[in-house]
Amino acid sequence: MTLPEKILWQFLRASTLAGLRFRRQHPIGRYIADFCCVSKKLVVELDGEYHDTIKQEDMERDDFLSAQGFRVLRFTNDQVFDRIEGVLQTIADTLEIDWNKSYHECVSSVKFTRKLYNLLTEAKRQREQTDEEPHSVFE
Secondary structure, eight states: OOHHHHHHHHHHGGGTBTTBOOEEEEEETTEEEEEEEGGGTEEEEEEOGGGGGOHHHHHHHHHHHHHTTOEEEEEEHHHHHHOHHHHHHHHHHHHTOOHHHHHHHHHTOHHHHHHHHHHHHHHHHHHHHTTOOOOGGGO
């Protein structure tokens, strides 16, 4: 998994969103969804920089998934780094669940908080090595 996928997975795993179960790397036809809530027919995709060059393929993939009855949400890696709460709010709104309650239950776990802190520290270190401008999630 990429670092942004690891960060998002910390929130989606273990049914932390209103008890809904997400799977990662879930096969649907000839495609592999980054994250999928099968019971709600929702696919969440994270797009790295390379997705700028394969927009047509992404559209074909989204069309296929839609034809199978899935809703597709796409987020960039930067959105996960910079605005994870907004990403999660969008997922919760799409699923029509109360994100505030799920979020507070999730982050109140010491184990979760420690794991997320370690992932964010790793992300900060990687971005500093590439001389990118620091992002708000680390300030």
